[in-house]
Amino acid sequence: MSEISLPIWLVTIAVIAGLLLFDFVFHVRQAHIPTLREAAIWSAIYVGIAIAFGIAVWVFGGHQMGAEYFSGYILEKALSVDNLFVFLIIISAFKVPRADQQKVLLFGIVFALIARSVFIFAGKALIDNFQWMFYIFGLFLIWTAIHMLMPEKDDRDEADNFMIRLAKRFLHTTDHYDGDKLFTYENGKRVLTPMLLVMVAIGATDILFAFDSIPAIYGLTTNVYIVFTATAFSLMGLRQLYFLIDGLLDRLVYLKYGLTAILFFIGVKLVLHALHENEVPFINGGNPVPVIEIGAFESLPVIVGILAITVLASVYSPKGKALSTVTALHRAATAYLHTEVEETPEEREAAYQRILELEASLESYDPGHVESAKNDGHDDLVEKAHAMHAAGR
Template sequence: MEVSGLVWGLTIVLIVGLLAFDFIFHVRKAHIPTLREAAIWSSIYVGLALLFGVGVLVFGGSQMGSEYFAGYITEKALSVDNLFVFLIIMASFKVPRADQQKVLLFGIVFSLIARTAFIFVGVALINRFSALFYLFGLFLIFTAVKLLKPEGEGEGDEANNFIIRLAKRLFHTTDEYDGDKLFTIHNGKRALTPMLLVMVAIGGTDILFALDSIPAIFGLTQNTFIVFTATAFSLMGLRQLYFLVDGLLDRLIYLSYGLAAILGFIGVKLVLHALHENNLPFINGGEHVDVFEVSTPLSLTVIVGVLAVTVVASLMSGKGKVQNLVNGARRDAAHYVDLSYTTDPAERHRLYVDLQETESRLQKIEPKYADMYTEDAELQELIAKAHEAHRSVSSEPEHS
């Protein structure tokens, strides 16, 4: 089904309007969003995406509707995985809590622009070279296998340290943030702030994410409008979701396995589709191969099923629960000790209360998992520093 220029125009206006609304009413003034605020706006953006999907289903038919929902769910799952990397980057650059929203919104806008470019380039290439489905399929299978291999936690830090070293060599930079400014005056000279560097790091990772995400959704539909809207709406609300699930992402310990299964499945589907449409002379003499093709409803069922199993298995895992508590204690203690993270008394109080609650829960974990907490000397030292910092603040005399 062809989508009219009017529908394209109205859709783009809607998406740009949502981004502008997000910036003007939520991001322009730096603040730390509450859990309630993040939950409400996350729900609103998911609701808008689902409502848009219903519109596609009603006006575009069941095929387009199914393709949109399959694409949206897949892209949303991949975007949640991206939040892990965003967390690492934020921690590496020690971005102040109140300024993280602006960095995230920049990442979303940059990602949308980059992915839109990839979409239209991909459509043009697919229309000219149907054999590209083979490359997309094999690339997704390769990505799926790579997701199953554990990666070192320091890799993200190393990449960011490289960016910092390169920037310092080429430009005049400062190690201190100046609010959310990208440039500041340092030693009488105009200098780059870490805020600009972290945005460069986020933008660079967004391009890498697009290399996985766009082939994945092309494996579900080649309708340009569906690819664009499913991708765009999956990115909407990602900023709010970051603050909503911050601290819970570590709980999804099997997410990488679920995403690997989904990407592998879509990769196989693409290869089967390429065989069915084959025109390469060295495969079956350039004739199409009679193979099973995966339908969109089956794709949607597999994607939803894999995500459901992944989430349930993660939430039920005893080791996962302990790992989540350990990571939460480490994060809260580090943020409490680091005054550059936040000096807001309410946020610091929240961090300390959360740390105390997490410690209390860690005291009650099963003995077989106890060494994950008790034998982590670095964590114990960090928690002790947090308690010492809290005692020093509590003992300060009050000023009238």
């Protein structure tokens, strides 16, 4: 089953497209805020579908393909959850009404699937034609892992308001939402709503995430069918997961470090594989280098183990709890300072009260943990929010 027939490809794509269509028709088309029960049930269903598919791959494709699928699925699921952090920042900055957030998230999932599919088949073509691409992918992942550990810039903002100013300058836009519509009419003119702008921001981040995601999974398997299905099923149910763990996302403060370790591990694995299959003339005379290789069965427990340690440390560590509150406060202050999208006075006040609540929560934590959790410029950001509120803006 290493070579997947065209009918199997077509059935797989039809099933994935059907799931996305079902999600839109029965859950997203009618704007509403999902209940916790609804989000939990559908999250479990989508995870169950992914596991059932993996079992089928294991049974009909063999243990190797099964291990590769589950390794890829778990990796891509973890990276997808990391995507949710950025989605949350963008949605907060654009102040998307909660009932309309489902449409934004589903768009993000569909666009991510399309973007990653392009990268998947492009990556396969490169690997098949240029063996040295494994060196490039491996070194890129190692560089990405190191870069993730570097301090974030003070002015980093995934929902940069430059995009909004640019759109307002060259396009007809409005500061008001009209439900989940992308266009509306204002003073007799057809204008863009902030809903379209937030989708553009989500789409742009999806493309950036694909640069990390696809080389990483190709470090686990070069079977393009496994790469595609593991990626697709990891994105399925991400919308429901967002509403299920919305309040817990800030608690996964060490997920970044877990993903850093995993990307570094896979980067090393890719470099070792490249050395083992070496054809580059200036390395060992173009001959393979006798190094150890890390297979799918060794990779799976490493990935699961790192993620388990990361999640447990995030949830139970006192320092992790302080860091999660600092992160939430940083995001709340950033969202409050974004005034490009129109808000009612009541909404502005509620947003400010959220900042006060988070500041009060910090007082219950160890001061040393709180200070170590703050990035440079954190206090300045919060002070700007207080000053804006005091000025009546």
